[in-house]
Amino acid sequence: MKLYYSLLLFVLSTLTSPMAGLAQRIVITGRVTEAASGQPVPFASIFVKGTTLGTTADDNGRYTLTATQFIDSVSASAMGYRPRSRAVSRQLEQTVNLALVSSAVSLGEVVIRSTENPAFAILRKVQQHKRQNDKARLDAFEFDSYNRIEASLSDITDRLARRKVIRDMTALAGSVGEMERNAQGKPTVPVFGSEVVSRYYVRHRPNREREEIRHSQLYGAAPRDGTVLSQLLGSSFQDYDFYPNWQVVMGKDFISPIADGWRITYDYDLEDSVMVGQDRCYQLKVFPRRAQDLAFTGRIWITTGTYALRRLDLTVDPKANINFVDQIRILQDLAPTTAGPWLPSRTQVVVGLKPTPKQTGLLVRFITINSNFLAQQPHELAFYDQPLATAADALKVPAGFWAQNRPDTLSAQETRTLTVLDSVGKLPSVRTFLEIADLVVNGYQPLGKRELVELGPVAYSYNWNNVEGNRLRLGLRSTPNLSPDWLAQGYLAYGTRDGEFKYGLSADRILNRRNWTVVSLKHSYDLDLVALLDNDIALESPLFEVAARFGNIKPLLPLWREVTSVTAQTDLFHNFTQKVTLRHQRFDPLYNFAYYTSPAQTPESPTAHRFQLSEVVFESRYAPDEVQIQNQNHRTAVGIRKWPVFTARYTLGLNDVLGSDFKYHKFNFALTHSLPLGQLGRTEYTLDAGYIPSTVPYPVLKAHLGNESPIYTSNAYNLMGYFEFVSDRYASLHAEHYFEGLLINSVPLLKKLDWRLVASGNVLYGSLRDANRRTTPDVDAAGQLVPTYRGLGSAPYVEMGYGVENILKFIRVDFLHRLTYRDLPGARNFGVKVCAQFKL
Secondary structure, three states, rough: OOOHHHHHHHHHHHHHOOOOOOOOOOEEEEEEEEEOOOOOOOOOOOEOOOOOOOEOOOOOOEEEEEEOOOOOEEEOOOOEOEEEEEOOHHHHEEEEEEEEEEOOOOOOOOOOOOOHHHHHHHHHHHOOOHHOOHHHHOOOOEEEEEEEEEEEEEEOOOHHHHHHHHHHHHHHHHOOOOOOEOOOOOOOOOEEEEEEEEEEEEEEEOOOEEEEEEEEEEOOOOOOOOHHHHHHHOOHHHOOOOOOOOEEEEOEEEOOOOOOOHHHHHEEEEEEEEEEOOOOEEEEEEEOOOOOOOEEEEEEEEEOOOOOOOEEEEEEOOOOOOOOOOEEEEEEEEEEEEOOOEEEEEEEEEEEOOOOOOOOOOOOOOOOEEEEEEEEOOOOOOHHHHOOEEOOOOOOOOOOHHHHOOOOOOHHHHHHHHHHHHHHHHOHHHHHHHHHHHHHHHHOEEEEEOOOOEEEEEEHHEEOOOOOOOEEEEEEEEOOOOOOOOEEEEEEEEEEOOOEEEEEEEEEEEOOOOOOEEEEEEEEEEEEEEOOOOOOOHHHHHHHHHHHHOOHHHHHHHEEEEEEEEEEEEEOOEEEEEEEEEEEEEEEEEOOOOEOOOOOOOOOOOOOOOEEEEEEEEEEOOOOOOEEEOOEEEEEEEEOOOOOOEEEEEEEEEEOOOOOOEEEEEEEEEEEEEOOHHOEEEEEEEEEEEOOOOOHHHHHHHEOOOOOOOEOOOEEEEOOOOOEEOEEEEEEEEEEEEOOOOOOOOHHHHHOOOEEEEEEEEEEEEOOOOHHOOOOOOOOOOOOOOOOOOOOOOEEEEEEEEEEEEEOOEEEEEEEEEEEOOOOOOOOEEEEEEEEOOOO
């Protein structure tokens, strides 16, 4: 109810003002349209001549203008149209519609070959002037930013309309006034809104960004804790820049209309030469050569003197291969800086999301207004170390703040929408829905009125395998309500077949938030699998890990593992994280396992079944352009990274420390990257290399992660057995290429399916020294056979695959071929894997 009280205080202060009885409040609403077609003119400027009073129309041409004294007329102007004025009556509330006539001026001087499309000559000039107009040329710039988001349900189905949460929201929206309607004339129901003001800083060479969230307010069906969401709604995630060749929209790489290879993807028409504000511009119509490509349709306006991008109005063809999106429209105005390059002054994005044409959709509007530009005044590098900073009182918005600080005037419909949203979030049915959604997404359920602890993760509450039987698990973790600087977690599990309890406890203490200095204590006693040890990257897929731990887990070599560790981490400089871990582990295998305890390694040498490790682990991670979100006692990486992420790890095993049995060294280096290749799609790859120069039993070596489950995972070897190869030195490449409809879009009978081709490849070079081959006897102390393992030969292990994703919008099927080591016993040389993935 913050907005309600803010408006109430504002009205009361106005009424109690000494001049309240003398002022007149005149409200003028209307719509700006094209005189010829009657279509709305988006973002038209509405003003009163001779005054500073004015506003801007929305994307449907609607506006609301409030004056405190009588005026005689209002005027409207927009790019490509002649200004128009209309008289205003003396009524306190009135409607004034303005129809604008297109204005044409003579073309500026440009050399055009008679046999060539005249727009091409202009596009070549844009390329020649691109560097001087591109903001990337600036050493630094900063500006104030205002972001507003409005989300509404559209095309509500009869079935959904009968649900209580929708009935409550619809009734509330109808009680405020006439509901907004979509392009088909159907009413929409507002569900979420936000307003954020911030100061945004950018520095180039090296590239650094920082956003300071000064005030943020969420309306409607917003999550319980708005801290993270308020950061995601700022300018850091609303940056639409068309000077680079590729613009990421909804996670997809769209080619810009002014990209270097513009002629390959687009065609153009020179429609007119018009005035946009004070700038004379060429008006160009742009459209893709193939409707299914990730490209734009619409118009761009190029200045005649500097050939800079002045304004754009672009949409995405509904035929483009994007899931769940039925419309995208981007409108943007740019303004020059004192240093020359242009920066966006106003951006409006409209996105329509719909699972299927017959289901309820979600209509989202993003409005960004930037002002107070400052260029070529970079800050010290340390200033940018925290990319996102939120003021301590950012969520405590003063009464009347938005009314005084919005850079644009809300239309009557927008005012009604925010009024509705201010009450939507308080509806009991909405709160219940949000709690269920939060449980599904995050996996944790808060307990008690004060919500000091959470129950979860729910997905790990039950499992079954042939060692534990039915595995039941109960987990708890603390919330920031208990302490914003501590994160305590714990779980207790029980297996009905083995009759054993398992548990885990951990505590993280945040010492310094600026450099994210954290000390962690952990202790656990649980069942683990040799085949999954030391495979952190692949196990980032929860679905694969659950599949690997379900059913028959004996081929993965189960063992009891007790781990106690102390970890300290900090960011030494921007996005460079250093971590040090002291760790002690006890292993008790549940299968026939033995290793020689003397260097002789002969059949007569003594053996042991259990072993312990004491380790010091040093890890360095560098992610040059990663954005980290701090949410009280959590930090999460978000956004799309353009640069690779580098991770280096060194492990020192200490002998005779706390009963440890081995001394050893382990070196590891990993690189992950998502590489956009334009119209060819996107390649994601991981390079991983390791070296263990010591002699130790195979559970301490690198057991390469095979995958015998039907679930496809990108960072495992999908046709390799769970425990097929072991190495003490190795180098591997996991790669996937997503064609994004590149080939299928050209086949008439297939393009309607919206399928997308994908290709994959895994290559592994590895070796195993003879000393490490001999650490394990053929039989254990009881005379039972010990599981065998092998190292790779001189040839690499190679598997290649091809497949189709986006089947029914979320199914991926891969066909895989094993190209080497095909003659080994039990080798699978061909396989089909299926997985579910949700991608736009």
